[in-house]
Amino acid sequence: MPAENNYKEQIGKLIGLQQVDSKIYDLASEKESFPERLSVFDQTLDQKKAGVKNSEEALKQLQVKKNEKDVDMQAKEEKIKKLQSNLYQIKNNKEYQAIQQEIDSIKADVSLIEEDIIALFDKIEQAQEAMAHEKHIFDEEKKKVETEKEKIKSEEKKIDSELAELKAERDKALEGVSDEILKRYDAILKNKGRTALAKLTGGICGECHMSLRSQVINDVKLRKNLIFCENCARILYDED
Template sequence: MSDLIEKLRGLQQVDGEIYQLRRQQESKPLELQEAMARVASQEAKVKAAEAHLKSLQLAQKDKEGELQTREGNVKKLQGQLFQLKTNKEYSTMQHEIDTLKADSSLIEEVILKFFDEIETATKARQQEQQALASIQQEFQVEEKRVKADLAVIQERVGQLQSSRTSALEGIPKPALETYERILNSRYTNGVAMAPLIKESCGGCHRRMPPQVLNEVLIKAKLVICENCNRILYADDEKPTV
């Protein structure tokens, strides 16, 4: 029995490490979440900068269209000017033409202003795009690091799995089944074995009744902590380091 406990402890050492590594395998990709969020937020900024630029370009185009229409009207009226008979008609139309021209020069000013705004918006978009490129690069570096870490973990898991095969040798099937059931329970965090520490379970710190302590020391059978369900073993079996 004491031999079995030793074997199970050896197995536990391997399984404990595998358990921790599996958890790392699950949590590692989460380390990318922050970098991914930074990329997404910068992508949104690029999109906003693009939309702003586009709206300015469209507004400018509108004004250019408006200007063209007015200039066309001016030409049309100027063409008609010479067909007029009276001075009054002439001066009325001339006034109309002047008003249209004055409006046109206001529109030209607006269009020029748009040129400045478009230049600024183009620069802003470029800056956001550059920021995105560098954030994407940071993400790729992070991703590479995580992948490298995962490869190291996977290699270690592979080594441990072959260690496990040899650690299994000589453990009777019923004891192994009990052990694995405890190990794989989601309440044990990959720890199926608990030493007695003084008179308490080293897994859950619950004080054990004398009968249980006795059974653990006698080593006639596997003794399980009634509180945390772990297999108890006597602390004096701990190898001295």
């Protein structure tokens, strides 16, 4: 059983150690969140990329449609020319009329196709604008993502150097802590993450906020042995 002075010294050292460990925990947790944050950026960027691809595909389909109409119209115009040149060789009136009718019918088709082509021109123009818009959105997002990624990278560098400093601080804070106490402290810290100590305030554990039995409170105030919270198992200490 450590003497009172020894107890006070050990608790004092543990409080110093915990301050360092809490900082280490916070920084390490922040660093752990980086890969997830980076992947969210990539997902957003992928979505915008899909928007560009869809708009390109829509434009392509319209262009294919228009090309088909162009080809169709050319074929029909050639057919008209051919029929018109045939007309000169025909002497029979009935046959002449039949061919003339066929020409008129094809001409009507051609004018419908022309209307379709004009409508497609409008649609293609709209699709080009939509595609340019999607590309703009993607470019802006890409710039944003690159900036954010750079920020995270430099944050990570900063955290790494802070962690290196804190590890040196921790080594210093460990000096003079008894091996047995350190073992218990480390075990609690490993289990709890951020804190292994809990301040006793007004009869309540400062970490898990459970009301403590008066026996436990008295034992903590005696400052002779390590006393643990019966709920969260952290090492309790009182003020001063």
